Every structure is written in structure tokens, then in C-alpha cells.
Amino acid sequence: MARLHRAGLRAPARRLIRISDLNSRISNHTTDDGEAFVRLRGVTYAPPGVAAPIIDALDLEVRRGETLVLLGESGCGKTTTLRLVNRLLEPTAGEVLVEGRDTREWDAIELRRRTGYVIQDAGLFPHFTVERNVGLVPALEGWDEARVRERVFELLRLVGLDPERFAARFPSELSGGQRQRVGVARALAADPPLLLMDEPFGALDPLTRAALQREFAELQRRLAKTVVFVTHDVREALMLGTRVALMSAGRVLVLDTPEGFLRSEDSYARAYRETIQ
Numbered sequence: 001m002a003r004l005h006r007a008g009l010r011a012p013a014r015r016l017i018r019i020s021d022l023n024s025r026i027s028n029h030t031t032d033d034g035e036a037f038v039r040l041r042g043v044t045y046a047p048p049g050v051a052a053p054i055i056d057a058l059d060l061e062v063r064r065g066e067t068l069v070l071l072g073e074s075g076c077g078k079t080t081t082l083r084l085v086n087r088l089l090e091p092t093a094g095e096v097l098v099e100g101r102d103t104r105e106w107d108a109i110e111l112r113r114r115t116g117y118v119i120q121d122a123g124l125f126p127h128f129t130v131e132r133n134v135g136l137v138p139a140l141e142g143w144d145e146a147r148v149r150e151r152v153f154e155l156l157r158l159v160g161l162d163p164e165r166f167a168a169r170f171p172s173e174l175s176g177g178q179r180q181r182v183g184v185a186r187a188l189a190a191d192p193p194l195l196l197m198d199e200p201f202g203a204l205d206p207l208t209r210a211a212l213q214r215e216f217a218e219l220q221r222r223l224a225k226t227v228v229f230v231t232h233d234v235r236e237a238l239m240l241g242t243r244v245a246l247m248s249a250g251r252v253l254v255l256d257t258p259e260g261f262l263r264s265e266d267s268y269a270r271a272y273r274e275t276i277q
């Protein structure tokens with residue numbers, strides 16, 4: 001554990017108590033709307049024909065600038081939660097607010113452009129070069145060619161890929177780790193304030209995975225995006241999360257800082273903890 005602390009948990013400066021935190025402690029309420037970048041209020045997702053709701057009266061808020069990790073076993077509803085945030089799905093009951101606005105009131109395209117989405121296999125277009133994959137959204141937004149290229153090169157450098165070597169390659173000419181880097185670059189291309197990351201490093205070998213986790217933590221310190229990060233890996237959750245939401249059967253059982261999670265008395269949290277001790 002000591003190693004995990006040194007390697008991953010944030011420096012104390014990241015843990016400064018904010019006025020809003022104090023207020024919420026005093027009033028014993030969650031922070032107000034001004035602080036929440038994303039808020040799920042009583043969200044249920046129960047498509048017809050499914051016995052139990054996939055998401056079950058979920059209340060959750062993601063604060064501006066934090067990395068909220070959704071941790072839980074396969075099938076507990078993590079991906080569904082992300083898809084409710086960028087309105088690939090709409091709730092059956094309750095509401096999802098992004099920047100204070102119901103996702104159903106957002107223009108879906110605009111919402112997705114303000115939301116970078118990174119998935120496990122990077123989801124790159126195989127017949128597009130790296131440059132075209134990363135520059136896709138800026139090009140759609142009508143940036144001129146020179147500006148798109150400049151942005152693509154900047155982003156590739158940001159994620160540790162030399163543009164001279166990689167811009168012209170196709171996804172099949174990259175390693176898994178390099179593909180994920182391109183996926184992250186693409187998600188950041190239009191500088192969206194919100195990033196949704198669905199097990200982005202899940203398919204990588206352990207060393208590549210550890211390298212990308214470290215780089216992502218560093219990147220996040222510099223960019224301070226609001227991030228919802230999905231994983232079933234408790235080490236990854238503790239390393240990258242500002243807070244960790246432990247999910248089971250469409251609900252959040254524990255929502256706490258990594259330190260709080262490590263002290264939690266919740267039996268499910270303890271079971272997770274034991275897997276890394």
C-alpha cells in the first residue's frame with residue numbers, strides 16, 4: 001500500500017478544503033448546483049423487458065475539475081452511467097444535468113462536442129490516419145486545415161507521441177498503448193471541459209497500463225478537466241480518482257476520497273480493499 005500511496009495518491013495540495021465542502025459538511029447536504037459539473041438526480045434506467053433497473057434511483061454529482069471514478073464489477077452499470085451523461089441514453093426516471101442543464105434540453109451534438117469520450121479499444125476509425133482521427137472534431141467544427149494540423153501535432157506531443165512519426169500512420173500500425181494515447185488525444189481535440197473515460201487502459205499489458213496511468217495523472221494535473229473515469233480496477237481507482245464511487249447493481253454504495261475509501265467500513269469496499277492487500 002505504501003507504494004501505491006507514493007505512486008498514485010495526489011499531493012496534499014490537491015486536498016485543500018473548499019468553502020463549498022465546508023458548507024456541505026455544515027449543512028450535511030451535497031454541494032450546490034454551482035459546483036456540480038454533472039449531476040444525476042434520482043436517475044433510473046430501466047429499458048422495457050429488463051427485469052431489474054440497470055441504473056436504480058442514482059444520485060451522483062461530479063464536481064468541476066475532479067476525477068470521479070466509477071468502480072465496480074462488470075455489469076454494475078458503469079458504462080450505462082457514462083452514456084446517460086452524454087445522452088447516448090436518456091433516463092427512464094429522474095434527470096441528468098450537465099453544467100446545470102438537463103441532457104434532454106441540450107443539443108445532443110453540442111453536448112457531445114463538449115464531452116470527450118475515451119473507450120477501451122480507443123474506437124479509432126481504422127481507415128483514417130492518426131492525424132485525421134485526432135483532428136476529426138476540430139475539422140467538423142470548421143477549423144481551417146493549418147489550425148487543425150497544429151492542434152493535432154500539439155495533442156500528439158501532449159500524449160507522448162512524436163507527430164513526425166505517428167501522424168501519418170493508421171491505427172493498425174500502432175501498439176495498443178499508442179492507440180489509447182491517440183484515443184485520449186482525440187477526446188481532448190476540441191478542448192472539451194468534460195471527459196468520459198470507459199476503462200481506457202483496461203486492455204493494455206500491465207507495464208503499458210501503469211505508464212499510461214501515470215501519464216494520465218500528470219496530464220490531469222495540468223489540464224484540470226472534469227473527468228468521469230470508469231474502471232473495475234481498485235488500484236487504478238485509488239491512483240486516479242479525486243473521489244471513488246463504488247457501484248453495485250445500478251447504485252452507488254460508497255462515495256468517498258481514496259483515503260476515505262481505504263478506511264470505509266462498508267463490507268463491499270472492504271472486499272475490494274482486500275484484493276490489493
Ligand SMILES: Nc1ncnc2c1ncn2[C@@H]1O[C@H](COP(=O)(O)OP(=O)(O)O)[C@@H](O)[C@H]1O
Nearest residue numbers: 047050054072073074075076077078079080081
Ligand atoms: N440496452 C440494454 N438493454 C438491456 N440490458 C442492457 C442494456 N445495456 C446494458 N444492459 C445490461 O445492463 C447491465 C449494466 O451494463 P453496463 O452499464 O454496460 O455495465 P458495466 O459497464 O458496469 O460493465 C448489464 O447487465 C448489461 O447486460
Ligand SMILES: [Mg+2]
Nearest residue numbers: 078079080198
Ligand atoms: Mg462497461
